[in-house]
Amino acid sequence: MSGTRLSDEPPSCFLSAADIGTRTLYQKGLRYVRELPSTASTWLEGRFSVGEIVGLLPILNEAGTIREVVDGVFSSGSIDRLLVVDDGSVDGTLDQLDSARRQFPQLDVEVRHNQKGLGSALLHGFREAVRRYAFDRLVVLDGDLSHDPATIPTLLAKPYDLVVGSRYIRGGRIENWGLPRRWISFAANLMARRLLGLNVQDITSGFRVYTKPLVETILANAACGGYEFQVETVWLASRQKYTIAEVPIAFVERRAGESKLATPEEAFKFARFVVTKAVYPRKRETKGLRSPGAGRSS
Ligand SMILES: Nc1nc2c(ncn2[C@@H]2O[C@H](COP(=O)(O)OP(=O)(O)OP(=O)(O)O)[C@@H](O)[C@H]2O)c(=O)[nH]1
Ligand SMILES: [Mg+2]
Numbered sequence: 001m002s003g004t005r006l007s008d009e010p011p012s013c014f015l016s017a018a019d020i021g022t023r024t025l026y027q028k029g030l031r032y033v034r035e036l037p038s039t040a041s042t043w044l045e046g047r048f049s050v051g052e053i054v055g056l057l058p059i060l061n062e063a064g065t066i067r068e069v070v071d072g073v074f075s076s077g078s079i080d081r082l083l084v085v086d087d088g089s090v091d092g093t094l095d096q097l098d099s100a101r102r103q104f105p106q107l108d109v110e111v112r113h114n115q116k117g118l119g120s121a122l123l124h125g126f127r128e129a130v131r132r133y134a135f136d137r138l139v140v141l142d143g144d145l146s147h148d149p150a151t152i153p154t155l156l157a158k159p160y161d162l163v164v165g166s167r168y169i170r171g172g173r174i175e176n177w178g179l180p181r182r183w184i185s186f187a188a189n190l191m192a193r194r195l196l197g198l199n200v201q202d203i204t205s206g207f208r209v210y211t212k213p214l215v216e217t218i219l220a221n222a223a224c225g226g227y228e229f230q231v232e233t234v235w236l237a238s239r240q241k242y243t244i245a246e247v248p249i250a251f252v253e254r255r256a257g258e259s260k261l262a263t264p265e266e267a268f269k270f271a272r273f274v275v276t277k278a279v280y281p282r283k284r285e286t287k288g289l290r291s292p293g294a295g296r297s298s
Pocket of ligand 2: 142
Protein backbone atom coordinates (compact mmCIF):
# COMPACT_ATOMS: atom_id res chain seq x y z
CA MET A 1 0.00 0.00 0.00
CA SER A 2 1.71 3.16 -1.06
CA GLY A 3 0.63 6.73 -0.49
CA THR A 4 -1.36 8.39 -3.24
CA ARG A 5 -1.39 12.08 -3.89
CA LEU A 6 -4.66 13.44 -5.13
CA SER A 7 -3.47 16.99 -5.71
CA ASP A 8 -0.37 17.94 -7.64
CA GLU A 9 -0.80 21.69 -7.57
CA PRO A 10 2.26 23.34 -6.03
CA PRO A 11 1.43 26.29 -3.82
CA SER A 12 2.02 29.66 -5.43
CA CYS A 13 3.40 32.74 -3.69
CA PHE A 14 0.71 34.75 -5.35
CA LEU A 15 -2.24 32.57 -4.44
CA SER A 16 -3.36 31.19 -1.12
CA ALA A 17 -2.00 27.72 -0.53
CA ALA A 18 -4.74 25.13 -0.60
CA ASP A 19 -5.47 23.71 2.81
CA ILE A 20 -5.12 20.04 2.18
CA GLY A 21 -5.91 17.60 4.95
CA THR A 22 -3.68 14.61 5.37
CA ARG A 23 -3.87 11.20 6.80
CA THR A 24 -1.08 8.77 7.33
CA LEU A 25 -0.67 5.12 6.70
CA TYR A 26 2.12 2.92 7.90
CA GLN A 27 4.21 0.85 5.60
CA LYS A 28 7.42 -0.88 6.61
CA GLY A 29 7.63 1.28 9.70
CA LEU A 30 7.60 4.46 7.66
CA ARG A 31 4.74 6.90 7.61
CA TYR A 32 3.33 7.40 4.15
CA VAL A 33 1.14 10.36 3.42
CA ARG A 34 -2.09 10.30 1.58
CA GLU A 35 -3.42 13.74 0.88
CA LEU A 36 -7.15 14.16 0.88
CA PRO A 37 -9.55 17.10 1.04
CA SER A 38 -9.64 18.26 4.64
CA THR A 39 -13.25 17.20 5.06
CA ALA A 40 -12.15 13.64 4.38
CA SER A 41 -9.13 13.86 6.63
CA THR A 42 -9.04 10.89 8.96
CA TRP A 43 -6.31 9.92 11.36
CA LEU A 44 -5.63 6.24 11.63
CA GLU A 45 -3.70 6.82 14.78
CA GLY A 46 -3.99 9.18 17.69
CA ARG A 47 -2.30 12.53 17.82
CA PHE A 48 0.60 12.48 20.22
CA SER A 49 2.05 15.18 22.36
CA VAL A 50 5.37 14.24 23.71
CA GLY A 51 7.87 16.95 23.64
CA GLU A 52 8.50 20.58 23.75
CA ILE A 53 11.15 20.81 21.07
CA VAL A 54 10.59 19.25 17.69
CA GLY A 55 13.06 18.93 14.82
CA LEU A 56 12.03 19.17 11.17
CA LEU A 57 14.13 17.85 8.29
CA PRO A 58 13.10 18.47 4.69
CA ILE A 59 14.69 15.70 2.67
CA LEU A 60 15.09 14.76 -0.95
CA ASN A 61 17.65 12.13 -1.96
CA GLU A 62 20.13 12.51 0.88
CA ALA A 63 21.13 8.86 1.36
CA GLY A 64 24.78 9.78 1.85
CA THR A 65 24.13 11.90 4.92
CA ILE A 66 20.66 11.34 6.36
CA ARG A 67 21.68 8.72 8.90
CA GLU A 68 24.47 10.89 10.29
CA VAL A 69 22.13 13.86 10.48
CA VAL A 70 19.46 11.89 12.37
CA ASP A 71 22.07 10.50 14.77
CA GLY A 72 23.48 14.00 15.26
CA VAL A 73 20.08 15.55 15.93
CA PHE A 74 19.27 13.07 18.69
CA SER A 75 22.83 13.22 20.04
CA SER A 76 22.43 16.98 20.47
CA GLY A 77 20.21 16.08 23.43
CA SER A 78 17.77 18.89 22.70
CA ILE A 79 15.20 17.36 20.38
CA ASP A 80 12.23 15.42 21.70
CA ARG A 81 10.78 14.40 18.33
CA LEU A 82 12.12 14.60 14.82
CA LEU A 83 9.83 14.83 11.80
CA VAL A 84 11.30 14.11 8.37
CA VAL A 85 9.36 15.27 5.30
CA ASP A 86 10.63 13.34 2.30
CA ASP A 87 9.37 14.13 -1.19
CA GLY A 88 9.81 10.66 -2.64
CA SER A 89 13.55 9.99 -2.43
CA VAL A 90 14.71 7.23 -4.75
CA ASP A 91 18.33 6.89 -3.67
CA GLY A 92 17.97 4.71 -0.56
CA THR A 93 17.20 7.57 1.84
CA LEU A 94 13.95 5.84 2.86
CA ASP A 95 15.75 2.61 3.73
CA GLN A 96 18.15 4.58 5.91
CA LEU A 97 15.21 6.25 7.63
CA ASP A 98 13.51 2.91 8.08
CA SER A 99 16.55 1.57 9.92
CA ALA A 100 16.92 4.80 11.92
CA ARG A 101 13.32 4.46 13.11
CA ARG A 102 14.18 1.12 14.68
CA GLN A 103 16.80 2.88 16.79
CA PHE A 104 14.85 6.10 17.40
CA PRO A 105 11.13 5.70 18.05
CA GLN A 106 10.98 9.49 18.37
CA LEU A 107 11.63 9.73 14.63
CA ASP A 108 8.60 10.26 12.39
CA VAL A 109 8.85 10.07 8.63
CA GLU A 110 6.36 11.42 6.14
CA VAL A 111 6.75 10.62 2.49
CA ARG A 112 5.04 12.60 -0.20
CA HIS A 113 5.21 11.13 -3.62
CA ASN A 114 6.02 14.08 -5.79
CA GLN A 115 8.59 16.76 -5.23
CA LYS A 116 6.76 20.01 -4.68
CA GLY A 117 9.63 22.17 -3.52
CA LEU A 118 11.34 23.08 -0.28
CA GLY A 119 8.75 25.67 0.78
CA SER A 120 5.93 23.22 0.23
CA ALA A 121 7.79 20.54 2.25
CA LEU A 122 8.44 22.98 5.09
CA LEU A 123 4.84 24.21 5.13
CA HIS A 124 3.70 20.61 5.23
CA GLY A 125 6.09 19.92 8.09
CA PHE A 126 4.90 23.00 9.99
CA ARG A 127 1.29 21.93 9.58
CA GLU A 128 2.04 18.38 10.67
CA ALA A 129 4.09 19.57 13.67
CA VAL A 130 1.19 21.70 14.90
CA ARG A 131 -1.23 18.87 14.30
CA ARG A 132 0.83 16.18 15.99
CA TYR A 133 2.89 17.64 18.78
CA ALA A 134 2.48 20.01 21.72
CA PHE A 135 5.74 21.74 20.94
CA ASP A 136 7.15 25.07 22.04
CA ARG A 137 9.84 25.45 19.41
CA LEU A 138 10.56 23.94 16.04
CA VAL A 139 14.15 23.41 14.87
CA VAL A 140 14.67 23.16 11.10
CA LEU A 141 17.88 22.06 9.43
CA ASP A 142 19.07 20.60 6.13
CA GLY A 143 19.69 16.91 5.63
CA ASP A 144 23.03 17.19 3.83
CA LEU A 145 25.20 17.88 6.91
CA SER A 146 25.74 21.51 5.87
CA HIS A 147 24.20 22.35 9.25
CA ASP A 148 25.95 20.76 12.21
CA PRO A 149 23.30 19.26 14.53
CA ALA A 150 25.71 19.86 17.44
CA THR A 151 24.93 23.59 17.04
CA ILE A 152 21.22 23.09 17.82
CA PRO A 153 21.58 23.83 21.57
CA THR A 154 23.34 27.13 20.74
CA LEU A 155 20.42 28.22 18.58
CA LEU A 156 17.91 27.09 21.20
CA ALA A 157 19.72 29.11 23.86
CA LYS A 158 18.45 32.31 22.22
CA PRO A 159 14.94 33.11 23.49
CA TYR A 160 13.63 34.67 20.28
CA ASP A 161 10.68 33.85 18.04
CA LEU A 162 13.00 33.26 15.11
CA VAL A 163 16.62 32.25 15.57
CA VAL A 164 18.62 32.05 12.35
CA GLY A 165 21.88 30.11 12.07
CA SER A 166 23.86 32.75 10.21
CA ARG A 167 26.85 32.55 7.92
CA TYR A 168 27.02 36.31 7.53
CA ILE A 169 27.49 37.66 11.03
CA ARG A 170 30.74 37.83 12.99
CA GLY A 171 31.83 34.28 13.83
CA GLY A 172 29.84 32.71 11.00
CA ARG A 173 31.58 31.10 8.03
CA ILE A 174 31.22 28.98 4.91
CA GLU A 175 33.50 26.05 4.22
CA ASN A 176 34.30 24.76 0.73
CA TRP A 177 32.28 27.16 -1.38
CA GLY A 178 33.88 28.63 -4.47
CA LEU A 179 33.79 32.37 -5.13
CA PRO A 180 30.83 32.29 -7.58
CA ARG A 181 28.58 30.53 -5.08
CA ARG A 182 29.64 32.91 -2.32
CA TRP A 183 28.86 35.91 -4.48
CA ILE A 184 25.46 34.61 -5.58
CA SER A 185 24.44 33.86 -1.99
CA PHE A 186 25.78 37.19 -0.74
CA ALA A 187 24.04 39.10 -3.54
CA ALA A 188 20.72 37.30 -2.92
CA ASN A 189 20.88 38.23 0.75
CA LEU A 190 21.88 41.81 0.03
CA MET A 191 19.03 42.20 -2.45
CA ALA A 192 16.44 40.76 -0.06
CA ARG A 193 17.77 42.79 2.87
CA ARG A 194 17.79 46.09 1.00
CA LEU A 195 14.58 45.74 -1.01
CA LEU A 196 12.52 44.35 1.86
CA GLY A 197 14.19 46.33 4.64
CA LEU A 198 14.99 43.21 6.65
CA ASN A 199 17.49 43.48 9.46
CA VAL A 200 18.75 39.90 9.06
CA GLN A 201 22.13 39.15 7.50
CA ASP A 202 21.47 35.54 6.43
CA ILE A 203 17.94 35.53 5.09
CA THR A 204 18.44 32.38 3.00
CA SER A 205 19.79 30.19 5.80
CA GLY A 206 17.70 27.07 6.37
CA PHE A 207 19.06 26.41 9.87
CA ARG A 208 16.45 27.99 12.13
CA VAL A 209 14.40 27.78 15.30
CA TYR A 210 10.78 28.98 15.31
CA THR A 211 8.41 29.44 18.23
CA LYS A 212 4.97 27.90 17.87
CA PRO A 213 3.14 31.25 17.53
CA LEU A 214 5.43 32.15 14.63
CA VAL A 215 4.87 28.75 13.03
CA GLU A 216 1.12 29.37 13.25
CA THR A 217 1.48 32.84 11.74
CA ILE A 218 3.49 31.40 8.88
CA LEU A 219 0.90 28.68 8.32
CA ALA A 220 -1.82 31.32 8.18
CA ASN A 221 -0.03 33.48 5.64
CA ALA A 222 2.83 31.88 3.75
CA ALA A 223 2.32 30.53 0.27
CA CYS A 224 5.75 30.10 -1.31
CA GLY A 225 6.45 26.60 -2.54
CA GLY A 226 10.14 26.88 -3.34
CA TYR A 227 13.37 28.22 -1.91
CA GLU A 228 11.87 31.72 -1.64
CA PHE A 229 9.90 30.40 1.34
CA GLN A 230 13.02 31.12 3.40
CA VAL A 231 12.79 34.85 2.73
CA GLU A 232 9.00 34.83 2.99
CA THR A 233 9.17 33.49 6.55
CA VAL A 234 11.70 36.13 7.65
CA TRP A 235 9.57 38.77 5.94
CA LEU A 236 6.43 37.60 7.75
CA ALA A 237 8.22 37.43 11.10
CA SER A 238 9.57 40.94 10.61
CA ARG A 239 6.24 42.42 9.42
CA GLN A 240 4.44 40.92 12.39
CA LYS A 241 7.06 42.20 14.84
CA TYR A 242 8.23 38.84 16.06
CA THR A 243 11.62 38.88 17.74
CA ILE A 244 14.49 37.72 15.53
CA ALA A 245 18.09 36.84 16.39
CA GLU A 246 21.03 35.41 14.48
CA VAL A 247 23.61 32.98 15.81
CA PRO A 248 26.88 32.41 13.93
CA ILE A 249 27.25 29.00 12.31
CA ALA A 250 29.83 27.20 10.22
CA PHE A 251 28.08 26.16 7.00
CA VAL A 252 29.81 23.27 5.27
CA GLU A 253 29.31 22.53 1.57
CA ARG A 254 27.46 19.25 1.04
CA ARG A 255 29.87 16.36 0.65
CA ALA A 256 27.36 13.95 -0.91
CA GLY A 257 24.24 14.09 -3.03
CA GLU A 258 23.15 16.86 -5.34
CA SER A 259 21.95 20.39 -4.79
CA LYS A 260 18.23 20.83 -5.37
CA LEU A 261 18.04 24.54 -4.77
CA ALA A 262 21.08 26.13 -6.38
CA THR A 263 19.29 26.31 -9.74
CA PRO A 264 18.40 29.20 -12.08
CA GLU A 265 14.69 28.41 -11.63
CA GLU A 266 14.88 28.74 -7.83
CA ALA A 267 16.99 31.91 -8.18
CA PHE A 268 14.34 33.40 -10.48
CA LYS A 269 11.51 32.57 -8.05
CA PHE A 270 13.54 34.06 -5.21
CA ALA A 271 14.15 37.31 -7.12
CA ARG A 272 10.51 37.49 -8.23
CA PHE A 273 9.31 37.12 -4.66
CA VAL A 274 11.65 39.83 -3.36
CA VAL A 275 10.77 42.30 -6.12
CA THR A 276 7.02 41.63 -5.81
CA LYS A 277 7.05 42.15 -2.04
CA ALA A 278 9.18 45.28 -2.45
CA VAL A 279 6.68 46.74 -4.92
CA TYR A 280 3.49 45.45 -3.28
CA PRO A 281 4.40 44.99 0.40
CA ARG A 282 0.78 45.01 1.53
CA LYS A 283 -0.63 42.77 -1.15
CA ARG A 284 -1.30 39.86 1.16
CA GLU A 285 -2.21 42.10 4.07
CA THR A 286 -5.27 43.35 2.22
CA LYS A 287 -6.31 39.73 2.00
CA GLY A 288 -6.09 39.51 5.76
CA LEU A 289 -2.61 39.02 7.14
CA ARG A 290 -3.34 37.63 10.52
CA SER A 291 -1.49 36.66 13.61
CA PRO A 292 -2.72 34.01 16.01
CA GLY A 293 -2.21 36.65 18.69
CA ALA A 294 -0.18 34.39 20.90
CA GLY A 295 2.47 35.90 23.10
CA ARG A 296 5.95 36.64 21.93
CA SER A 297 8.93 35.02 23.51
CA SER A 298 10.93 37.30 25.73
N1 LIG B 1 11.12 17.37 1.06
C1 LIG B 1 11.89 18.13 0.24
N2 LIG B 1 13.13 18.47 0.62
C2 LIG B 1 13.86 19.22 -0.24
C3 LIG B 1 13.38 19.66 -1.50
N3 LIG B 1 14.36 20.38 -2.10
C4 LIG B 1 15.40 20.38 -1.25
N4 LIG B 1 15.12 19.68 -0.13
C5 LIG B 1 15.94 19.47 1.05
O1 LIG B 1 16.18 20.76 1.59
C6 LIG B 1 17.49 20.84 2.13
C7 LIG B 1 18.25 21.96 1.42
O2 LIG B 1 18.40 21.64 0.04
P1 LIG B 1 19.83 21.73 -0.68
O3 LIG B 1 19.75 21.07 -2.01
O4 LIG B 1 20.88 21.25 0.25
O5 LIG B 1 19.94 23.30 -0.92
P2 LIG B 1 21.22 24.19 -0.75
O6 LIG B 1 21.81 23.94 0.62
O7 LIG B 1 20.83 25.57 -1.09
O8 LIG B 1 22.18 23.64 -1.89
P3 LIG B 1 23.63 22.93 -1.69
O9 LIG B 1 24.55 23.98 -1.19
O10 LIG B 1 24.03 22.43 -3.02
O11 LIG B 1 23.46 21.84 -0.71
C8 LIG B 1 18.10 19.47 1.93
O12 LIG B 1 17.90 18.70 3.10
C9 LIG B 1 17.31 18.89 0.77
O13 LIG B 1 17.29 17.47 0.77
C10 LIG B 1 12.05 19.26 -1.87
O14 LIG B 1 11.54 19.59 -2.93
N5 LIG B 1 11.36 18.51 -0.96
MG1 LIG C 1 22.50 22.06 1.14
